[in-house]
Amino acid sequence: MSKIHVTTKINGDTVEFLCDPRETVLDVLRDRLGLTGAKEGCGTGDCGACSVTLDGRLVCSCLVLGAEADGKEIGTVEGIAQGEDLHPLQEKFIEYAALQCGICTPGILVAAKSLLEKNPDPTEEQVRYWLAGNLCRCTGYDKIIRAVMDTAADLREAS
């Protein structure tokens, strides 16, 4: 099967790759580009572990074809920190112990960042329902919600 040439930006860097027409963005990130932060939890768009942004829109990368990323910008968990400097969300997740096994954490951070960019002042209910598509089996979610709410408050204060 002939491969498709795709030019995209990932976390701000221009990236070109060849992919099979049926490969997903998740496959491309993990298997071709070595960006293993996004995880496959279900492969059907139900668990959110593979969350990335595509031109700023939150998507499950297991439901987007690699070819569809052509000309678009992808944001992954690897792009959230600036070098050694963690994003406030990342710092709060550590501070609140809002993670356990950590495998849902990348998707949850991408989703939470996406929420705060759209809505810097979410209610707790908005956080709960925005993140309802990101399953976590370990934490019971409480610390995750608190970490997101507290980050939002800090960011509002700083701006």
Place this chain on the structure above:
Amino acid sequence: MSVTIPLPHDAARMHVTGTARYVDDIPTPAGSLHLAFGLSPIARGRITGLDLDAVRAAPGVVAVMTAKDLPFANDVSPSAHDEPLLAEDEVFYAGQPVFLVVATSHLAARKAARLGDMRFEDLPAILTIEQALAADSRFEDGPRVYGRGDVGPAIAAAPRQVEGEFELGGQEHFYLEGQVALALPQEGGDMVVHSSTQHPTEIQHKVAEALGVPMHGVRVEIRRMGGGFGGKESQGNALAVACAVAARATGRTCKMRYDRDDDMTITGKRHAFRIAYRAGFEDDGRLIGVDFTHYAICGWAMDLSLPVADRAMLHADNAYYLPTVRIESHRLKTNTQSATAYRGFGGPQGMVGIERVMDHIAHDLGLDPVLVRQRNYYAAPVGGGAAPRPSASPRGISNKKEAGRVTPYGMEVEDFELQGMTNALMESSGYAARRAAIAAWNADNAVIKKGIAFSPVKFGISFTLTHLNQAGALVHVYQDGSVHLNHGGTEMGQGLFQKVAQVAADRFGIGLEAVKITATDTGKVPNTSATAASSGSDLNGMAVKAACDTIRDRMAAFLAERAQADVSDVRFADGRVFVGADEMSFAEAAAAAYQGRISLSATGFYKTPKVAWDRIKGEGRPFFYFAYGCAVTEVAIDTRTGENRILRADLLHDAGASLNPALDIGQVEGAYVQGAGWLTTEELVWDDAGRLRTHAPSTYKIPACSDRPDVFNVGLWGAVNREDTIYRSKAVGEPPFMLGISAWLALSDAVAACGTAYPAMDAPATAEEVWRAVRRVRDGV
């Protein structure tokens, strides 16, 4: 002191940056191959034809293997050698691996696996409890029975009786990281296996059997799992063995990960139970006798079903003194996935049984269920319930065990904490006032009904198979003062590695940054037990402490001798070593000891004291100690649809002198939500042909962020462990899971507000079940 501090998870920074490496993230050599199983489409049948030509011809396929192609053992069972990797002549459940595809990509392997032409002669499948009982299809010869006294006459003579029977569904683990293994062939026929497993030694054992090599020819490594919950105690065996066999056959690195649907279809889950009960009691709610029958659906292979069913029996008392009791346990063999370990390991099922009885008694008498529970609690320990003395192991002065403190299996409960904990939680949760407010709400509202319930937990800590209560550690101190830490425990998110590193840092008086946590590795610490039974930090913490103390004592002896000081004057603290009036950095001390030709490497070993258990008689001390907890949950239901919500949860949990309160509270919160999920939304459905129909998150509903209680108050009970555990902490992995029982009871309470009959709900109390229960209670249908 590095213990007792609420530090984040050791890998937290890697988790949030996406750099924490799980097995599927490990870079593999070029030419690595990927595996998938071809699965049985039927629940039971004899294989009459297996045409795999289309599979072999599919794009990317390198090899296809059946049972006949396996060079040595065809077995991945953790217990009874009854679980072939690939089916031989018969298949025993829908989803059983029949053949193995080895291909150049994960997708190619999965696609090809669908092309197998399998023909069967159908045989009658045993799918229900009734079918299993009728066919006498079971593990062990007959039911196990534990008990005390003559329960039949005791119940018959009691002033009041209740009886009932209910279904208690199983549970899918739904670890977010599916099962995965990676095998790298080595020189001389050796094999290195990376496996997402809670039990590396068993992986090593099964791979060695499959390759026909001694265990020394196989090394298994696991740095972290993306969740385990018991689902990676034995269920990873098949993938690791498949990878090793394929790697041996092809000479190439082989990786296998189950796609989620395959994972749920192939692997075992929590045991579903039916529990029948009959209880006799006084007019004030105190039990006189209770008779339980447990029917455990064990699936097609034995796996860990016997100890799981045993533990259910051992928790049939939960927190209550049962003057006379009989527990009959049937371990039924069915043509479904082989039920396996899952957080609590049968304990939750046993506990739900007695909590149901308490609830039913309270309803029968019109008493507050909390009061009924308190009246039945085990007696408080000698010397009072709260804040025991650190060194106390307060046995009675005489050796006579006091009635009211002895479990049905003859172990004295010496550390009962629940009187004090219950009072504290009643207070902090405002239970009494809220109960009154809910009654008032329910009187005024016909559609939305509210309910509130309390439930306690007393959970026995230790493996009931006594020999498993051992652990080893390996610690090196390098000449620059940095420390390499290794032990037999595995990290699945619970924070074990951090807790144990805190112990190591404390023993040497150094900062955590000087301690390197390393992957669990069968080449470093051999013959380990599974990280299971909540035992991880109890066992491995002690083993690491022993190893560190050995090295520290060698260093101290050397430094004392060199300084002509007494060894008792050597002290390790704050990254420094004090030798009499002299002091130096820990690094300087390590360098000096190295130059003084002192061994700076040691193993450590620990075995749990006091435990002894006869599982056939049902007598002894299976547990070193108990961990306690209690919870109050408030819910609301829509009586028209059964839709329901947890409004508030208040949890109080006993982690002893917590090694790390941040990690322990995380365990408590997560366990509660998982336990509540088991009993509310998580419904496994098999069709009449025995096919699991709920095999993805689209059809199997685990709690989501939106389901977390609106108000969620979680506290740790501060009492230290009365037994001499690592820094007097308590195991915390499983016990809080059973706090979720309060959510199920709260739903029952809300349903009870619809009429006068007892709701008699099954579990899980899905919206449909709540709706049915409302109709039963309100309309008598």
